[in-house]
Amino acid sequence: MFYIYCPYCGEHREEEEFHPKGQAHIERPKEPEACSDEEWGNYLFFRNNPRGVHHEMWVHAVGCRKFFNVTRHTVSYEILETYKMGEQPTITADSQKQPREAAAVSHQEGVRA
Amino acid sequence: MSNAATFDTRTDTAIPVESPLAFSYRHSGAPRAGSSSRVQLRERAMLGHLILRGGAIVLDEAVRDVLGISLPGKPQALVQDASGERSIQWLSPDEWLVIVPSGEEFPLETQLRERLGDSHYAISDVSGGQTVLEITGEAARELLMKAVIYDVHPRHFPVGKGVTTVFAKATTILRRPSEERWELVVRRSFADYCYRWLLDAAAEYGVNVEQ
Ligand SMILES: [Zn+2]
Numbered sequence: 001m002f003y004i005y006c007p008y009c010g011e012h013r014e015e016e017e018f019h020p021k022g023q024a025h026i027e028r029p030k031e032p033e034a035c036s037d038e039e040w041g042n043y044l045f046f047r048n049n050p051r052g053v054h055h056e057m058w059v060h061a062v063g064c065r066k067f068f069n070v071t072r073h074t075v076s077y078e079i080l081e082t083y084k085m086g087e088q089p090t091i092t093a094d095s096q097k098q099p100r101e102a103a104a105v106s107h108q109e110g111v112r113a
Numbered sequence: 114m115s116n117a118a119t120f121d122t123r124t125d126t127a128i129p130v131e132s133p134l135a136f137s138y139r140h141s142g143a144p145r146a147g148s149s150s151r152v153q154l155r156e157r158a159m160l161g162h163l164i165l166r167g168g169a170i171v172l173d174e175a176v177r178d179v180l181g182i183s184l185p186g187k188p189q190a191l192v193q194d195a196s197g198e199r200s201i202q203w204l205s206p207d208e209w210l211v212i213v214p215s216g217e218e219f220p221l222e223t224q225l226r227e228r229l230g231d232s233h234y235a236i237s238d239v240s241g242g243q244t245v246l247e248i249t250g251e252a253a254r255e256l257l258m259k260a261v262i263y264d265v266h267p268r269h270f271p272v273g274k275g276v277t278t279v280f281a282k283a284t285t286i287l288r289r290p291s292e293e294r295w296e297l298v299v300r301r302s303f304a305d306y307c308y309r310w311l312l313d314a315a316a317e318y319g320v321n322v323e324q
Contacts, residue, residue: 008205011189014278017278062277063278
């Protein structure tokens with residue numbers, strides 16, 4: 001059993017109800033016409049593949065059907081936090097370099113085993 | 114009044130109307146277990162189902178005026194009117210399911226559209242697309258524990274809660290309108306599959322199907 005916290009439903013739900021949807025926080029260029037081929041290509045096709053903390057978009061496919069963001073560790077698969085669209089992560093690769101406790105203080109746990 | 118095109122999906126012609134389970138009754142039957150039954154199954158067919166989408170504040174005012182019950186703002190909440198025949202369920206932060214007695218859905222939709230005017234909202238009549246299966250009896254929760262991935266323990270699933278989740282691999286809405294009654298809102302196309310799953314899973318409790 002693997003539970004993920006949906007920030008819209010406000011509770012932990014079974015993993016089977018969710019789908020991952022790739023890297024989060026990708027912003028569409030404001031003026032596509034003004035982009036170079038390289039800029040447009042980077043926007044469309046190139047994604048981060050970090051070893052460690054990664055911000056991803058997930059959808060609560062069977063449930064509220066809302067998209068939200070997940071901060072996940074790509075080595076341990078641990079979900080460090082989940083947060084709504086439009087919000088910023090509180091846990092990042094940089095914040096993780098400091099002692100874990102300091103970064104995770106008073107934050108909603110993303111996953112419960 | 115918005116300029117959305119609407120029409121009453123109920124016909125007054127002599128076309129025979131069949132519930133989504135009509136086929137299932139013919140093919141799988143409707144077992145009767147009598148007094149030894151620990152699970153009772155009943156389809157609440159042909160009810161009016163409306164999906165409301167939009168901002169909670171705008172919709173709440175209109176719904177309270179027209180239907181007399183307030184829109185549940187809390188996730189997973191299910192509210193009913195005093196008779197229990199009309200209900201509104203939270204589906205997502207901007208989406209609610211309204212279930213009313215058969216034939217009330219079109220007048221309700223019309224009244225809501227009049228009341229909502231040019232606000233930003235959407236109403237869809239989904240009555241033909243889904244049906245309600247009611248599960249009662251002392252083994253109802255035990256039966257659900259075999260079929261849904263959601264935790265149905267009373268501590269986690271009190272009366273007045275409803276969730277969209279997985280029932281026997283199908284997407285369904287599971288809700289608990291009262292202490293002893295559970296409801297499954299299933300898609301019409303999944304209704305036969307869900308019914309047959311329920312018959313199989315509830316056989317050990319001596320399932321009794323009321324038609
Ligand atoms: Zn959700």
